Structures are given as C-alpha cells and as structure tokens.
Amino acid sequence: MVERQDQPASDRGDNASGSERMCAVSRQSLDPRLLIRFVLSPDSTVVPDLERRLPGRGVWVGCDRRLVEKAVKANTFAKSLKTRAEASSDLAERVDGLMVKRLMGTLSLANKAGLAVSGFEKVSAALDKGPVAVVLHGAEASPDGRSKIDRKFKAIQASRGLTAAIVDVLTIDQMSLAIGRGSVVHAALTPGGLSDRFLEEAERLTRYRSSATEAGNGFSETQSEG
Structure with a gap:
C-alpha cells in the first residue's frame, strides 16, 4: 500500500520510496513510479534522474513527454527550484x-543471463515449452509475423490464467544490438527478475510516449477472465 502524502513539486534528494510526489506541471500528486525526477548539475543544467538517486533538490514531472516539453517551455524547473535552471530545448527527446538505453541495457542483461531467445521459430518453440514472461517484436515487424506469435502467446497464457505481456517499443536494430545478433525481429524472455525489470522499463517508456490516459502502442497486457 502506498502512503498518500502530498509533497511539494521539488524535494531534497530522497528516492521518494513509499510516498507520493507532485508533478510540477499538472500539480497532481502521484506515485514516484509515474513521475520523472530532474535535478540540477553543478553548472545549473537540468538533468534527468531516472533512478531517483542523484543528490540535491529535485523537480518531479509526470512520465509524459508532453509534460516535459511544457516544463521546458514554461521554465518550470527554475520556478520550482527558485534558482537558475537551464533546461535544453531537446530535454524531452x-x-x-x-x-x-535503459531498456536495451536490461534486455542485454537478460540475454546474458540466459533468459532471452530470438527468432520466429525459437520464440514459437519457447511458447510451446513455456513459460514465457514477455514476447518482444521490433517496432517495424510485419503484422503477419507478429500476429501469429501473439495469437499463440495469448491463447497459451489464457489457458494458464496468466497475463500475456507484449512489447514493441524497440526497433529491430535496437533489439539486435541489445541481444548481440543481426536482424532480431522477434524475441521472448522467460520468467526471472531481469524479465520483470524489462517489463517495468518498457511500461515506463510506453507511458512516456503516450499519455497514461490514452491507448498507446508499445506495451500491452491481456488477462484471462477465468
């Protein structure tokens, strides 16, 4: 259970574990996992603190690209910190x-830990063998290839009463680089701590790219009703 506690839009540098923080743009109090923390570097440049561990006062902004863009345009960081804060025009990007980069790094670690398989046939075989925690597709993968895997994955997970998590936020090149193989279009991760972490990172990236209040591509979960 999350402790409900309103906080100012800036803080003194803790990682906000177990408490809510206020978005400096929307003024909504949210779980820190739904926000991005920003801090000032020694030269007063605004720096993203995705792990929420950097020292100093922080400014919290909702995990939504449009909110970060608004914060830059409205000079929100300087207003919240009441000091000079230089936010680059490309901060949202x-x-x-x-x-x-974090998502690719987690995928690379999962692969090194033996949790990843890649290639259409190997992913299909992994689904038959099971269990599979998440299926991955390159963002530009053909609808035909991915639909065959997705239908099979969803049917298998539904028969087990489990969630079918599907991620397509990385490009084929990005997946290939992370896994260390050429032309990785489809992949899968078997259950493990790194697979859970990958899903968390994928969900955050998807939320950032498409408002949490709107349906967006990139990450989906389907749950059986049984």
Whole structure:
C-alpha cells in the first residue's frame, strides 16, 4: 500500500520510496513510479534522474513527454527550484533516449543471463515449452509475423490464467544490438527478475510516449477472465 502524502513539486534528494510526489506541471500528486525526477548539475543544467538517486533538490514531472516539453517551455524547473535552471530545448527527446538505453541495457542483461531467445521459430518453440514472461517484436515487424506469435502467446497464457505481456517499443536494430545478433525481429524472455525489470522499463517508456490516459502502442497486457 502506498502512503498518500502530498509533497511539494521539488524535494531534497530522497528516492521518494513509499510516498507520493507532485508533478510540477499538472500539480497532481502521484506515485514516484509515474513521475520523472530532474535535478540540477553543478553548472545549473537540468538533468534527468531516472533512478531517483542523484543528490540535491529535485523537480518531479509526470512520465509524459508532453509534460516535459511544457516544463521546458514554461521554465518550470527554475520556478520550482527558485534558482537558475537551464533546461535544453531537446530535454524531452533526451529523456526518451535515456529510457531506450535503459531498456536495451536490461534486455542485454537478460540475454546474458540466459533468459532471452530470438527468432520466429525459437520464440514459437519457447511458447510451446513455456513459460514465457514477455514476447518482444521490433517496432517495424510485419503484422503477419507478429500476429501469429501473439495469437499463440495469448491463447497459451489464457489457458494458464496468466497475463500475456507484449512489447514493441524497440526497433529491430535496437533489439539486435541489445541481444548481440543481426536482424532480431522477434524475441521472448522467460520468467526471472531481469524479465520483470524489462517489463517495468518498457511500461515506463510506453507511458512516456503516450499519455497514461490514452491507448498507446508499445506495451500491452491481456488477462484471462477465468
């Protein structure tokens, strides 16, 4: 259970575990996992703190690219911190890039830990063998190839009363680089801590790219009704 506690839009540097923080743009109090923390570097440049661990006062903004863009345009960081704060015009894009990098890094670790399989046939075989925690598709994967895997994955998970998590936020090149193989279009992760972490990172990137109040591509979960 999350402790409900209104906080100012800036803080003193804790990681906000177990308490809510206020978005400096929307003024909504949210779980820190639904926000992005920003801090100032020694030269007063606004820096994203995705792990919520950097020292100093922070400014919290909802995990939504449009809110970050609004914060930059409205000079929200300087207003919240009451000091000079230089936010680059491409800050929202930099946050996106950092999230992609973290997601790729987690996928790479999962692969090194033996949790990943790649290739259409290997993914299909992994589904037959089971269990599979998440199915991945390159963002530009053909609808035909991915639909065959998705239908099979959803049917298997539904028969087990489990969630079918499907992620397509990484490009084929990004998946290939993370896994260390050429042309990785389809992949799957078997259950494990790194697979859970990958899902968390994928969900955050999806939320950032498409408002949490709107349906968006990139990450989906289907749950059986049984």
